Each structure stands twice: as structure tokens, then as C-alpha cells.
Amino acid sequence: MAQVRSRAEALPRLQALIVARHGRILVEHRFRGPALDRPVNIKSASKSVLSALAGIAIGRGVLEGPGQKIAPILRVDIPAGADPRIERIEIGHLLSMQAGLGRTSGPNYGAWVASPNWVRYALSRPFEDEPGGAMLYSTGSSHLLSAVLTRASGRSTHALAQQWLAAPLGIAIPEWPRDPQGIYFGGNDMLMSPRALLRFGELYRQDGVLNGRRILPEGWVAESWRPRTTSPWSGNPYGYGWFSQRAGVHQVHFAWGYGGQMLFIVPDLELTVVMISDPSPHPRAESHVPALSALLSEGIVPAAEKGAAPPP
DSSP states (O other): HHHHHHHTTOTTTEEEEEEEETEEEEEEESSSSSSSSSOEOOOGHHHHHHHHHHHHHHHSSSSTTTOOBBBBTTTOOOOOOOOGGGGBBBBHHHHHOSSBBOOOOOGGGGHHHSSOOOHHHHTSSSSSTTTTTTOOOHHHHHHHHHHHHHHHHHHHHHHHHHIIIIHHHHHHOOOOOTTSSSSSOOSSOOOOOOOHHHHHHHHTTTTTEETTOSOOTTHHHHHHOOOOOOOTOOOOOOOOSSSSEEETTEEEEEEETTTEEEEEGGGGGGEEEEEEEEOOOOOOOOOOHHHHHHHIIIIIIIHHHSOOOOOO
């Protein structure tokens, strides 16, 4: 792994790298930026954490399941005269970015977060596809899921994250921004340290069980990783808050936050990798995230392939 570390250190925006195999940390290095125990903004990798909360909510009976309709829960914010297709949007559509509603990400993001009611604004977007149709990546859809969790449970998304993830994982998830109505931002700006993100990744690598305790419902990891649509930009399959790609012969599932906040899991190698980057704004057509994927596929995965057999 020495060559991996040297290659990682040469990436000027990469701040931290943690590599664990079979649950044992092989590389844990801060090149620059915050300490490894300091919570940082994981950007849209928050969507993978939100997916975990949705899964736990389903397992606990707070939500009925991915097929549950969101309109009855969010009725108060559905605009008068709304497109009737809004009644067909399901929780699973929010998780897989298939709600059909016009995007609030990209060029529409500024107007959305400047609006007085983020939930109502997201629900008022014109339909660009049918519910369950093409992938329309939109943080508004994730925020609707945060609102669903809040209203169905009667508790804030942060409170749920504290009880359902932070406490059992032994990590810190500090408060993060909220919308004007006090709903925690769904799908962006969550705060987790690199070490905490690794622990979250280990939970998924071990099928929702950590230290012998089941935290995610049985089968939720497989459901989250099962491709349901495809990114129109990268071509990567997308499940419930998780992207997938290949690294040689290996399947990789990953959480992806703007600017290079990455959590990679390679199940058949029992490999979990965290990469935290400087998220300062850069042009969209930049090479940093592809360089991180190359570091994984050309450096970390081959090194793992050559590594020792799993411990007894």
C-alpha cells in the first residue's frame, strides 16, 4: 500500500484516505485539511446515509416500505391544482431519483434553497418524466425524503440519525443545516468525520451488522445496491442512494459527494475505502473525481488482490 499512499499524496485536492480490508485499517492518512476525527461536510454522500435512515424506518414500522406513497404524508405542502401524478410518487422513487419531478440540483439549486419553503418548492416542480421513469438527480427529492421521515416519525432527521446510526455505530453526527421550516437538509451538507464515514461503510460491507448487532434491516443493503436506474452523466447504475461501477472484475458500490467525498465498498475483496477532498468550487469538467476512481481501481484494488487471505 506504500505506492497507493504516494499516489494519493500527489493528488492536490485529496485531504484524507482510509483503506480497510477485512475490517482492519491498512492505510489511514491525512495529507492536508481537517483531522481524521473532525466532522466534515460529506456533500451528497449524505444521500447514502439518508437511505440508511429510510431503511431503518421501514424496519421499525415508521414507514410502510419503498412502495408507500408520499402524498398523504406531505399533503399540507402539495400545491393546489397539482399534477395528479404527484399522488403516484413513492418513497422508493425518492431514494432512486425517479420521482419524475423537475430537478432542484444544478442550475435550479440556488432558487430552490432561496425559497421560503423547500418542501413545497420541490413538490411544485413540473414533471419531466413519469414517477418511476428516468433518473432525475435532484437533492429536492432527497429533501422530500427527510420531510417524510420527520413527519412520519414525529422526530427530526437529526434525532433519528443520532438514535439509529450515531449511537449504535459509536460515531458523531453533529447537527447540519435545516430548511426554513426546520427540516434537516435531506441529501446534502451532513457532517461526518472520515473515520465515522469508514464505520458507516463497514456497516454496509457487513450487510447491516456491526459487532454482532443488526442495525439495518436484513436485505436493505442488497436492496440499496440493486440498480434501478442509470446516471445520464456517468452511466453508472444507481440504487437507493448508492452508485455502482466496476473495478476490473470487482463490483464497487459507492457514495459520492460533490468535489470528491467518496465512500467505496468492494464486497468480494472485503474492502472499504474513504476519500475526503477539498470541496472548493471547481468547473464541472474537472479530473479530480475520475482520479479518485483511478486510485481505487488501479492502485487500491490491485494491492488488495495481492494481499493476504482473510484472517481466520
